[in-house]
Amino acid sequence: MKKIYANATEALDGLLRDDMLIAAGGFGLCGIPELLLEAIKDSGVKNLTFASNNAGVDDFGIGILLQTGQVSKMMSSYVGENDEFMRQYLSGELEIEFNPQGTLAERMRAGGCGIPGFYTKTGVGTQVAEGKEHKDFNGETYIMEEGIFADLSIVKAWKADETGNCIFRKTARNFNPPAAMCGKVCVMEVEEIVPVGTLDPDHIHLPGIYVHRLIQGEHEKRIEQRTVRQKEGA
Amino acid sequence: MPWDRNQMAERAAQELEDGMYVNLGIGIPTLVANYVGDKDITLQSENGMLGMGPFPFEGEEDPDLINAGKQTITEMDRTAYFDSAQSFGMIRGGKIAAAILGAMEVAENGDLANWMIPGKLVKGMGGAMDLVAGVGRVIVVMDHTNKHGVSKLLKECTLPLTGAGVVDRIITNLGVLDVVEGGLKIVETAPDVSEDDLRAATEATLV
Numbered sequence: 142m143k144k145i146y147a148n149a150t151e152a153l154d155g156l157l158r159d160d161m162l163i164a165a166g167g168f169g170l171c172g173i174p175e176l177l178l179e180a181i182k183d184s185g186v187k188n189l190t191f192a193s194n195n196a197g198v199d200d201f202g203i204g205i206l207l208q209t210g211q212v213s214k215m216m217s218s219y220v221g222e223n224d225e226f227m228r229q230y231l232s233g234e235l236e237i238e239f240n241p242q243g244t245l246a247e248r249m250r251a252g253g254c255g256i257p258g259f260y261t262k263t264g265v266g267t268q269v270a271e272g273k274e275h276k277d278f279n280g281e282t283y284i285m286e287e288g289i290f291a292d293l294s295i296v297k298a299w300k301a302d303e304t305g306n307c308i309f310r311k312t313a314r315n316f317n318p319p320a321a322m323c324g325k326v327c328v329m330e331v332e333e334i335v336p337v338g339t340l341d342p343d344h345i346h347l348p349g350i351y352v353h354r355l356i357q358g359e360h361e362k363r364i365e366q367r368t369v370r371q372k373e374g375a
Numbered sequence: 376m377p378w379d380r381n382q383m384a385e386r387a388a389q390e391l392e393d394g395m396y397v398n399l400g401i402g403i404p405t406l407v408a409n410y411v412g413d414k415d416i417t418l419q420s421e422n423g424m425l426g427m428g429p430f431p432f433e434g435e436e437d438p439d440l441i442n443a444g445k446q447t448i449t450e451m452d453r454t455a456y457f458d459s460a461q462s463f464g465m466i467r468g469g470k471i472a473a474a475i476l477g478a479m480e481v482a483e484n485g486d487l488a489n490w491m492i493p494g495k496l497v498k499g500m501g502g503a504m505d506l507v508a509g510v511g512r513v514i515v516v517m518d519h520t521n522k523h524g525v526s527k528l529l530k531e532c533t534l535p536l537t538g539a540g541v542v543d544r545i546i547t548n549l550g551v552l553d554v555v556e557g558g559l560k561i562v563e564t565a566p567d568v569s570e571d572d573l574r575a576a577t578e579a580t581l582v
Contacts, residue, residue: 168423168441168445169422169441169445170438171422171439171441171445172439194459217499218500218501219499219500219501220498220499222445231496239497239499241502241504241505242421242500242501242502242505243459243463243466243502243509244505246458246459246460247460247463249460262467262508262509263467263504263505263508263509264508266536266540267539268536269500299439310439311424311437311439311450311456312420312422312423312439312440312441313438314457314458315422316459318458318460319458362438364436364438364441365445366444366445366446367436367447368430368436368447368448369430369431369432369435369447370429370432371432371433
Protein backbone atom coordinates (compact mmCIF):
# COMPACT_ATOMS: atom_id res chain seq x y z
CA MET A 142 0.00 0.00 0.00
CA LYS A 143 2.19 2.77 -1.27
CA LYS A 144 0.34 6.08 -1.23
CA ILE A 145 3.19 8.54 -1.68
CA TYR A 146 3.89 9.85 -5.19
CA ALA A 147 6.73 12.05 -6.40
CA ASN A 148 4.62 14.91 -7.66
CA ALA A 149 1.11 15.99 -8.64
CA THR A 150 1.32 14.75 -12.23
CA GLU A 151 2.36 11.26 -11.15
CA ALA A 152 -0.26 11.20 -8.41
CA LEU A 153 -2.99 11.92 -10.96
CA ASP A 154 -1.69 9.40 -13.52
CA GLY A 155 -4.51 7.21 -14.81
CA LEU A 156 -7.18 9.07 -12.84
CA LEU A 157 -8.06 11.92 -15.20
CA ARG A 158 -10.49 11.82 -18.09
CA ASP A 159 -12.78 14.25 -19.90
CA ASP A 160 -16.30 14.87 -18.51
CA MET A 161 -15.49 13.81 -14.96
CA LEU A 162 -16.86 15.21 -11.70
CA ILE A 163 -14.14 16.45 -9.36
CA ALA A 164 -14.73 17.53 -5.76
CA ALA A 165 -12.17 20.08 -4.61
CA GLY A 166 -11.42 21.38 -1.11
CA GLY A 167 -10.75 24.97 -0.17
CA PHE A 168 -12.57 28.17 0.74
CA GLY A 169 -11.65 31.13 -1.40
CA LEU A 170 -7.92 30.61 -1.91
CA CYS A 171 -7.49 29.15 1.58
CA GLY A 172 -6.61 25.47 1.71
CA ILE A 173 -6.98 24.83 -2.02
CA PRO A 174 -5.14 21.93 -3.71
CA GLU A 175 -3.03 24.31 -5.78
CA LEU A 176 -0.47 21.75 -6.96
CA LEU A 177 -3.08 19.26 -8.18
CA LEU A 178 -5.03 21.99 -9.98
CA GLU A 179 -1.85 22.99 -11.80
CA ALA A 180 -1.29 19.36 -12.84
CA ILE A 181 -4.89 19.03 -14.05
CA LYS A 182 -4.33 22.12 -16.17
CA ASP A 183 -1.17 20.58 -17.67
CA SER A 184 -3.00 17.30 -18.38
CA GLY A 185 -5.39 19.04 -20.76
CA VAL A 186 -8.50 17.08 -19.68
CA LYS A 187 -11.62 19.04 -20.42
CA ASN A 188 -15.35 19.37 -19.93
CA LEU A 189 -14.84 19.00 -16.19
CA THR A 190 -17.48 19.56 -13.54
CA PHE A 191 -16.18 20.88 -10.23
CA ALA A 192 -17.95 20.65 -6.91
CA SER A 193 -16.10 23.42 -5.10
CA ASN A 194 -17.33 26.19 -2.85
CA ASN A 195 -15.62 28.86 -4.97
CA ALA A 196 -13.94 29.14 -8.34
CA GLY A 197 -10.65 30.76 -7.35
CA VAL A 198 -9.43 34.01 -8.89
CA ASP A 199 -8.41 34.57 -12.50
CA ASP A 200 -4.85 33.29 -12.15
CA PHE A 201 -5.01 31.02 -9.11
CA GLY A 202 -7.05 28.07 -7.94
CA ILE A 203 -9.75 26.72 -10.25
CA GLY A 204 -9.44 30.00 -12.15
CA ILE A 205 -6.43 28.61 -14.04
CA LEU A 206 -8.66 25.85 -15.47
CA LEU A 207 -11.27 28.38 -16.50
CA GLN A 208 -8.66 30.31 -18.46
CA THR A 209 -7.87 27.18 -20.45
CA GLY A 210 -11.55 26.37 -20.97
CA GLN A 211 -11.31 22.98 -19.20
CA VAL A 212 -14.32 23.49 -16.93
CA SER A 213 -17.89 23.21 -18.22
CA LYS A 214 -19.83 23.27 -14.96
CA MET A 215 -19.38 24.52 -11.39
CA MET A 216 -21.34 23.43 -8.31
CA SER A 217 -20.57 26.28 -5.91
CA SER A 218 -22.04 28.64 -3.32
CA TYR A 219 -20.18 31.84 -4.25
CA VAL A 220 -18.16 32.78 -7.31
CA GLY A 221 -17.67 36.52 -6.94
CA GLU A 222 -13.94 37.02 -7.32
CA ASN A 223 -13.32 35.79 -10.83
CA ASP A 224 -13.70 37.94 -13.97
CA GLU A 225 -13.06 35.14 -16.46
CA PHE A 226 -15.63 33.00 -14.66
CA MET A 227 -18.22 35.75 -15.05
CA ARG A 228 -17.41 36.20 -18.73
CA GLN A 229 -17.84 32.49 -19.48
CA TYR A 230 -20.95 32.29 -17.31
CA LEU A 231 -22.65 35.24 -19.01
CA SER A 232 -21.73 33.96 -22.49
CA GLY A 233 -23.19 30.54 -21.69
CA GLU A 234 -19.88 28.66 -22.00
CA LEU A 235 -20.00 27.72 -18.35
CA GLU A 236 -22.90 26.26 -16.42
CA ILE A 237 -23.31 27.00 -12.72
CA GLU A 238 -25.41 25.22 -10.13
CA PHE A 239 -25.62 27.43 -7.03
CA ASN A 240 -25.76 25.47 -3.81
CA PRO A 241 -26.18 27.01 -0.37
CA GLN A 242 -22.80 26.62 1.27
CA GLY A 243 -23.93 24.27 4.02
CA THR A 244 -25.97 22.21 1.58
CA LEU A 245 -22.89 21.82 -0.64
CA ALA A 246 -20.77 20.72 2.33
CA GLU A 247 -23.41 18.28 3.52
CA ARG A 248 -23.94 16.91 0.00
CA MET A 249 -20.23 16.06 -0.08
CA ARG A 250 -20.24 14.62 3.43
CA ALA A 251 -23.37 12.58 2.65
CA GLY A 252 -21.86 11.22 -0.57
CA GLY A 253 -18.81 10.13 1.37
CA CYS A 254 -20.99 8.42 3.97
CA GLY A 255 -23.08 6.48 1.46
CA ILE A 256 -26.13 8.70 1.92
CA PRO A 257 -27.77 9.42 -1.46
CA GLY A 258 -30.16 12.09 -0.17
CA PHE A 259 -31.10 14.04 2.92
CA TYR A 260 -33.66 16.62 3.98
CA THR A 261 -32.82 20.19 4.96
CA LYS A 262 -34.81 23.33 5.63
CA THR A 263 -32.10 25.44 3.98
CA GLY A 264 -33.58 27.01 0.85
CA VAL A 265 -37.24 26.17 1.52
CA GLY A 266 -39.38 28.83 -0.16
CA THR A 267 -36.53 30.01 -2.40
CA GLN A 268 -35.35 29.29 -5.97
CA VAL A 269 -33.12 26.56 -4.55
CA ALA A 270 -36.20 24.50 -3.62
CA GLU A 271 -37.72 24.56 -7.10
CA GLY A 272 -38.18 21.07 -8.54
CA LYS A 273 -37.03 19.34 -5.35
CA GLU A 274 -39.02 16.95 -3.21
CA HIS A 275 -40.66 18.65 -0.21
CA LYS A 276 -41.50 16.72 2.93
CA ASP A 277 -42.86 17.74 6.32
CA PHE A 278 -41.32 16.55 9.57
CA ASN A 279 -42.85 17.61 12.90
CA GLY A 280 -44.83 20.36 11.21
CA GLU A 281 -41.89 21.88 9.38
CA THR A 282 -41.15 21.69 5.65
CA TYR A 283 -37.85 20.38 4.33
CA ILE A 284 -36.42 19.79 0.85
CA MET A 285 -34.44 16.82 -0.33
CA GLU A 286 -30.87 17.35 -1.44
CA GLU A 287 -28.72 14.65 -3.02
CA GLY A 288 -25.35 13.39 -1.89
CA ILE A 289 -22.42 14.11 -4.20
CA PHE A 290 -20.49 11.08 -5.44
CA ALA A 291 -17.45 12.46 -7.23
CA ASP A 292 -15.17 10.58 -9.62
CA LEU A 293 -12.16 12.20 -8.02
CA SER A 294 -11.40 14.28 -4.94
CA ILE A 295 -8.50 16.72 -4.81
CA VAL A 296 -7.71 18.16 -1.39
CA LYS A 297 -5.01 19.89 0.60
CA ALA A 298 -3.94 19.24 4.20
CA TRP A 299 -1.09 20.54 6.34
CA LYS A 300 0.63 17.33 7.42
CA ALA A 301 -0.01 13.69 6.69
CA ASP A 302 1.75 10.52 7.73
CA GLU A 303 2.76 7.95 5.14
CA THR A 304 -0.63 6.22 5.40
CA GLY A 305 -2.57 9.42 4.74
CA ASN A 306 -3.72 10.14 8.30
CA CYS A 307 -3.71 13.90 8.24
CA ILE A 308 -4.20 17.16 10.04
CA PHE A 309 -5.29 20.48 8.68
CA ARG A 310 -4.21 23.92 9.85
CA LYS A 311 -6.63 26.61 11.11
CA THR A 312 -9.37 27.61 8.65
CA ALA A 313 -7.60 25.86 5.77
CA ARG A 314 -9.57 22.74 6.79
CA ASN A 315 -12.92 24.07 5.46
CA PHE A 316 -14.25 21.89 2.60
CA ASN A 317 -11.26 19.56 2.47
CA PRO A 318 -12.57 16.74 4.69
CA PRO A 319 -16.04 16.49 3.10
CA ALA A 320 -14.52 16.83 -0.39
CA ALA A 321 -11.99 14.10 0.40
CA MET A 322 -14.72 11.76 1.57
CA CYS A 323 -17.03 12.00 -1.45
CA GLY A 324 -14.66 10.88 -4.21
CA LYS A 325 -14.12 7.37 -5.57
CA VAL A 326 -10.44 8.23 -5.43
CA CYS A 327 -8.90 10.97 -3.29
CA VAL A 328 -5.56 12.60 -4.03
CA MET A 329 -4.17 14.79 -1.27
CA GLU A 330 -1.35 17.33 -1.30
CA VAL A 331 0.32 18.34 1.95
CA GLU A 332 3.07 20.67 3.10
CA GLU A 333 4.84 17.86 4.92
CA ILE A 334 4.71 14.07 4.94
CA VAL A 335 5.86 12.72 8.29
CA PRO A 336 6.72 9.14 9.31
CA VAL A 337 3.93 6.98 10.73
CA GLY A 338 3.83 7.30 14.50
CA THR A 339 4.70 10.99 14.41
CA LEU A 340 1.13 12.32 14.56
CA ASP A 341 -0.88 11.77 17.72
CA PRO A 342 -3.65 9.30 16.78
CA ASP A 343 -6.06 11.31 18.93
CA HIS A 344 -5.38 14.41 16.87
CA ILE A 345 -5.98 13.06 13.37
CA HIS A 346 -8.59 15.19 11.56
CA LEU A 347 -9.12 12.83 8.63
CA PRO A 348 -8.08 9.18 8.76
CA GLY A 349 -5.97 7.83 5.92
CA ILE A 350 -8.75 5.49 4.78
CA TYR A 351 -10.07 8.44 2.77
CA VAL A 352 -6.72 9.24 1.16
CA HIS A 353 -5.51 7.08 -1.74
CA ARG A 354 -2.60 9.07 -3.12
CA LEU A 355 -0.42 11.61 -1.39
CA ILE A 356 2.13 14.21 -2.42
CA GLN A 357 4.25 16.76 -0.60
CA GLY A 358 5.15 20.09 -2.13
CA GLU A 359 5.79 23.80 -1.81
CA HIS A 360 2.64 25.90 -1.57
CA GLU A 361 2.21 29.52 -2.53
CA LYS A 362 -0.81 29.94 -0.18
CA ARG A 363 -1.95 33.24 -1.62
CA ILE A 364 -3.96 35.68 0.53
CA GLU A 365 -7.13 36.99 -1.11
CA GLN A 366 -8.02 39.91 1.23
CA ARG A 367 -5.11 41.12 3.31
CA THR A 368 -6.66 42.96 6.26
CA VAL A 369 -4.64 44.28 9.21
CA ARG A 370 -5.08 46.53 12.25
CA GLN A 371 -2.72 49.20 13.53
CA LYS A 372 -0.77 48.69 16.73
CA GLU A 373 -1.96 50.91 19.59
CA GLY A 374 -0.17 54.23 19.48
CA ALA A 375 1.39 53.47 16.10
CA MET B 376 -31.29 62.09 14.03
CA PRO B 377 -31.29 58.71 12.35
CA TRP B 378 -28.57 56.31 13.46
CA ASP B 379 -25.38 56.09 11.40
CA ARG B 380 -23.66 52.81 10.55
CA ASN B 381 -21.78 52.62 13.83
CA GLN B 382 -24.83 53.51 15.89
CA MET B 383 -26.84 50.81 14.11
CA ALA B 384 -24.08 48.34 14.93
CA GLU B 385 -24.03 49.56 18.53
CA ARG B 386 -27.80 49.07 18.77
CA ALA B 387 -27.51 45.60 17.23
CA ALA B 388 -24.89 44.66 19.82
CA GLN B 389 -27.55 45.20 22.52
CA GLU B 390 -29.34 42.16 21.07
CA LEU B 391 -26.50 39.91 22.16
CA GLU B 392 -26.46 38.27 25.55
CA ASP B 393 -23.66 36.88 27.62
CA GLY B 394 -22.61 33.41 26.51
CA MET B 395 -24.07 33.60 23.00
CA TYR B 396 -22.49 32.02 19.92
CA VAL B 397 -23.15 34.45 17.07
CA ASN B 398 -22.54 34.75 13.34
CA LEU B 399 -22.00 38.25 11.93
CA GLY B 400 -22.47 39.01 8.24
CA ILE B 401 -20.46 41.32 6.03
CA GLY B 402 -20.82 45.14 6.20
CA ILE B 403 -22.46 46.87 9.16
CA PRO B 404 -22.94 43.52 10.98
CA THR B 405 -19.15 43.13 11.12
CA LEU B 406 -19.00 46.40 13.13
CA VAL B 407 -21.20 44.86 15.83
CA ALA B 408 -18.11 43.12 17.22
CA ASN B 409 -16.77 46.56 18.24
CA TYR B 410 -19.68 47.13 20.64
CA VAL B 411 -20.14 43.90 22.59
CA GLY B 412 -18.28 45.42 25.57
CA ASP B 413 -17.86 43.08 28.53
CA LYS B 414 -20.33 40.52 27.22
CA ASP B 415 -18.87 37.08 26.65
CA ILE B 416 -19.71 36.55 22.97
CA THR B 417 -18.15 33.88 20.74
CA LEU B 418 -18.15 34.73 17.05
CA GLN B 419 -18.54 32.00 14.47
CA SER B 420 -17.02 32.25 11.03
CA GLU B 421 -18.84 29.79 8.81
CA ASN B 422 -15.73 28.73 6.92
CA GLY B 423 -14.87 26.73 10.04
CA MET B 424 -14.07 28.64 13.22
CA LEU B 425 -15.56 29.54 16.61
CA GLY B 426 -13.80 32.27 18.55
CA MET B 427 -12.87 34.69 15.77
CA GLY B 428 -10.38 37.37 16.79
CA PRO B 429 -9.63 40.80 15.27
CA PHE B 430 -7.56 41.54 12.16
CA PRO B 431 -3.86 40.69 12.58
CA PHE B 432 -1.12 43.26 12.99
CA GLU B 433 0.79 43.97 9.80
CA GLY B 434 3.29 41.22 9.11
CA GLU B 435 1.32 38.67 11.15
CA GLU B 436 -1.19 37.72 8.46
CA ASP B 437 -1.65 33.97 8.05
CA PRO B 438 -2.99 32.63 4.73
CA ASP B 439 -4.46 29.66 6.62
CA LEU B 440 -6.54 31.93 8.85
CA ILE B 441 -9.35 33.87 7.18
CA ASN B 442 -12.97 34.73 7.85
CA ALA B 443 -15.97 34.06 5.63
CA GLY B 444 -15.27 37.31 3.81
CA LYS B 445 -11.82 35.90 2.97
CA GLN B 446 -10.13 38.55 5.13
CA THR B 447 -7.12 37.69 7.27
CA ILE B 448 -8.06 37.41 10.97
CA THR B 449 -6.61 36.06 14.22
CA GLU B 450 -7.49 33.34 16.70
CA MET B 451 -8.21 33.61 20.42
CA ASP B 452 -7.52 31.39 23.41
CA ARG B 453 -10.95 29.83 23.05
CA THR B 454 -10.79 29.26 19.29
CA ALA B 455 -11.85 25.96 17.77
CA TYR B 456 -11.54 24.96 14.12
CA PHE B 457 -13.69 22.47 12.21
CA ASP B 458 -14.65 21.58 8.66
CA SER B 459 -17.43 23.14 6.56
CA ALA B 460 -19.83 20.22 7.04
CA GLN B 461 -19.59 20.53 10.82
CA SER B 462 -19.73 24.32 10.62
CA PHE B 463 -23.04 24.22 8.80
CA GLY B 464 -24.13 21.32 10.96
CA MET B 465 -24.03 23.65 13.95
CA ILE B 466 -25.78 26.36 11.95
CA ARG B 467 -28.50 24.11 10.53
CA GLY B 468 -28.80 22.35 13.87
CA GLY B 469 -29.77 25.54 15.66
CA LYS B 470 -26.68 25.74 17.86
CA ILE B 471 -25.83 29.30 16.80
CA ALA B 472 -27.97 31.65 18.90
CA ALA B 473 -28.20 34.48 16.41
CA ALA B 474 -27.11 35.76 13.03
CA ILE B 475 -26.87 39.48 12.32
CA LEU B 476 -26.87 40.22 8.62
CA GLY B 477 -27.60 42.83 6.00
CA ALA B 478 -30.49 42.74 3.53
CA MET B 479 -31.80 44.26 0.33
CA GLU B 480 -35.46 43.71 1.28
CA VAL B 481 -37.45 42.38 4.22
CA ALA B 482 -41.18 41.65 4.00
CA GLU B 483 -43.73 42.02 6.77
CA ASN B 484 -44.01 38.21 7.06
CA GLY B 485 -40.26 37.91 7.73
CA ASP B 486 -39.23 36.99 4.19
CA LEU B 487 -35.66 38.05 3.49
CA ALA B 488 -33.99 38.88 0.16
CA ASN B 489 -30.27 39.56 0.12
CA TRP B 490 -28.58 37.35 -2.44
CA MET B 491 -29.54 38.19 -6.01
CA ILE B 492 -30.99 40.85 -8.29
CA PRO B 493 -32.41 39.36 -11.50
CA GLY B 494 -30.66 40.72 -14.57
CA LYS B 495 -27.59 41.65 -12.55
CA LEU B 496 -24.51 39.59 -11.93
CA VAL B 497 -25.33 36.74 -9.55
CA LYS B 498 -22.42 35.75 -7.37
CA GLY B 499 -24.16 33.19 -5.18
CA MET B 500 -25.80 32.90 -1.81
CA GLY B 501 -22.73 31.67 0.07
CA GLY B 502 -23.87 30.59 3.53
CA ALA B 503 -26.76 33.06 3.88
CA MET B 504 -29.57 30.59 3.13
CA ASP B 505 -28.20 28.09 5.63
CA LEU B 506 -27.78 30.75 8.31
CA VAL B 507 -31.25 32.24 8.07
CA ALA B 508 -32.86 28.79 7.98
CA GLY B 509 -30.89 27.44 10.89
CA VAL B 510 -29.88 29.92 13.59
CA GLY B 511 -31.99 30.70 16.65
CA ARG B 512 -32.65 34.35 15.85
CA VAL B 513 -32.19 36.33 12.63
CA ILE B 514 -31.52 40.05 13.11
CA VAL B 515 -31.31 42.22 10.00
CA VAL B 516 -29.35 45.47 10.06
CA MET B 517 -29.92 47.71 7.04
CA ASP B 518 -30.91 51.18 5.92
CA HIS B 519 -34.64 51.77 6.13
CA THR B 520 -34.87 52.96 2.52
CA ASN B 521 -32.76 52.46 -0.59
CA LYS B 522 -30.75 55.18 -2.25
CA HIS B 523 -33.87 56.34 -4.11
CA GLY B 524 -35.73 56.77 -0.81
CA VAL B 525 -37.91 53.70 -1.39
CA SER B 526 -38.78 51.54 1.62
CA LYS B 527 -36.82 48.30 2.02
CA LEU B 528 -39.45 47.04 4.47
CA LEU B 529 -42.12 45.77 2.13
CA LYS B 530 -45.49 44.04 2.08
CA GLU B 531 -43.87 41.39 -0.13
CA CYS B 532 -40.29 41.02 -1.33
CA THR B 533 -39.79 41.74 -5.02
CA LEU B 534 -36.37 40.03 -5.19
CA PRO B 535 -35.71 36.27 -5.03
CA LEU B 536 -35.77 35.11 -1.42
CA THR B 537 -32.87 34.04 0.75
CA GLY B 538 -35.32 32.63 3.27
CA ALA B 539 -39.10 32.58 3.78
CA GLY B 540 -40.44 33.89 7.09
CA VAL B 541 -37.03 33.83 8.73
CA VAL B 542 -36.46 37.37 10.08
CA ASP B 543 -37.13 38.09 13.77
CA ARG B 544 -35.97 41.69 14.21
CA ILE B 545 -34.92 44.54 11.91
CA ILE B 546 -32.62 47.36 12.98
CA THR B 547 -32.56 50.28 10.55
CA ASN B 548 -31.20 53.80 10.67
CA LEU B 549 -34.69 54.91 11.80
CA GLY B 550 -35.44 52.36 14.49
CA VAL B 551 -36.06 48.80 15.58
CA LEU B 552 -38.95 46.64 14.38
CA ASP B 553 -40.07 43.11 15.14
CA VAL B 554 -41.79 40.70 12.77
CA VAL B 555 -45.06 39.78 14.49
CA GLU B 556 -48.43 38.31 13.54
CA GLY B 557 -49.95 40.57 10.87
CA GLY B 558 -46.93 42.75 10.12
CA LEU B 559 -44.10 44.68 11.71
CA LYS B 560 -44.19 46.19 15.18
CA ILE B 561 -42.17 49.26 16.11
CA VAL B 562 -39.99 48.47 19.12
CA GLU B 563 -38.17 51.79 19.30
CA THR B 564 -37.18 54.72 17.13
CA ALA B 565 -33.81 56.38 16.71
CA PRO B 566 -33.35 59.64 18.66
CA ASP B 567 -35.47 62.48 17.22
CA VAL B 568 -37.12 60.09 14.74
CA SER B 569 -40.87 60.00 15.38
CA GLU B 570 -43.12 57.00 14.85
CA ASP B 571 -44.77 59.04 12.09
CA ASP B 572 -41.38 59.52 10.37
CA LEU B 573 -40.83 55.79 10.55
CA ARG B 574 -44.34 54.98 9.29
CA ALA B 575 -43.89 57.36 6.37
CA ALA B 576 -40.71 55.55 5.33
CA THR B 577 -42.24 52.07 5.61
CA GLU B 578 -44.31 50.21 3.02
CA ALA B 579 -44.87 47.14 5.20
CA THR B 580 -47.95 46.92 7.41
CA LEU B 581 -47.21 48.29 10.88
CA VAL B 582 -49.24 46.81 13.69
